Amino acid sequence: MSITSNLLSIKSTLPENVTLVAVSKTKPVADLMEAYNAGQRIFGENKIQEMTEKWEVMPKDIQWHMIGHVQTNKVKFMAPFVSLIHGVDSLKLLQEINKQALKNNRVIDCLLQIYIAKEESKFGLDEKELEDLLNSNEFKEMKNIRILGLMGMATFTDNQEQIKKEFSYLKSIFDKTNQNLTSNCQLLTLSMGMSGDYQLAIESGSTMVRIGSSIFGNRNYQ
Secondary structure, eight states, X not given: OOHHXXXXXXXXXXXXXXXXXXXOTTOOHHHHHHHHHTTOOEEEESOHXXXXXXXXXXXXXXXXXXXXXXXXXXXXXXXXTOSEEEEEOOHHHHHHHHHHHHHTTOOEEEEEEBOOSSOTTOOXXXXXXXXXXXXXXXXXXXXXXXXXXXXXXXXXXXXXXXXXXXXXXXXXXXXXXXXXXXXXXXXXXXXXXXXTTXXXXXXXXXXXXXXXXXXXXXXXXX
């Protein structure tokens, strides 16, 4: 199947309240343009340099989402244009995003990443760290970031019960945190679910899914 038919097929199954991020990392601009011409406007990349190169040559009505782990020293390269940063997992990173957003006269939207998986390789805040961050004076003083929601990645496993449990745990944190909002934090988005588990994620309350290989085919990392 073509990228266009893959994309339209997936979109036809998504509820109205669920946003699709087409994960386009490692894919050439021609593939992204096929998805763009089929109506897709939100693309997710995990390397800032690659995202910047694509941003420079592609239409300017695209929203670029940074979905990879972000190093503080790279924030400045995407600050002029990034629409949403998914994996914010520390106050230090948030402070750098705030600083670079100010330099670019912008407010940058972010999702806070929560650690829900049973894997050491995943990043994220635990429930206590999330609470401490949101209640800190440093956070409340930030004027150039806006927390739009939470995100998390489930364990890479075939065990559907475990995945469901992890998604449900994140949803419970999302609901709990939603009662404690500040001017720069309005939890509208719960981002969880990828090509292999997005249907389960939606059943568990996800409002944003990140789908790559089911749209663009398998990746070539050579």
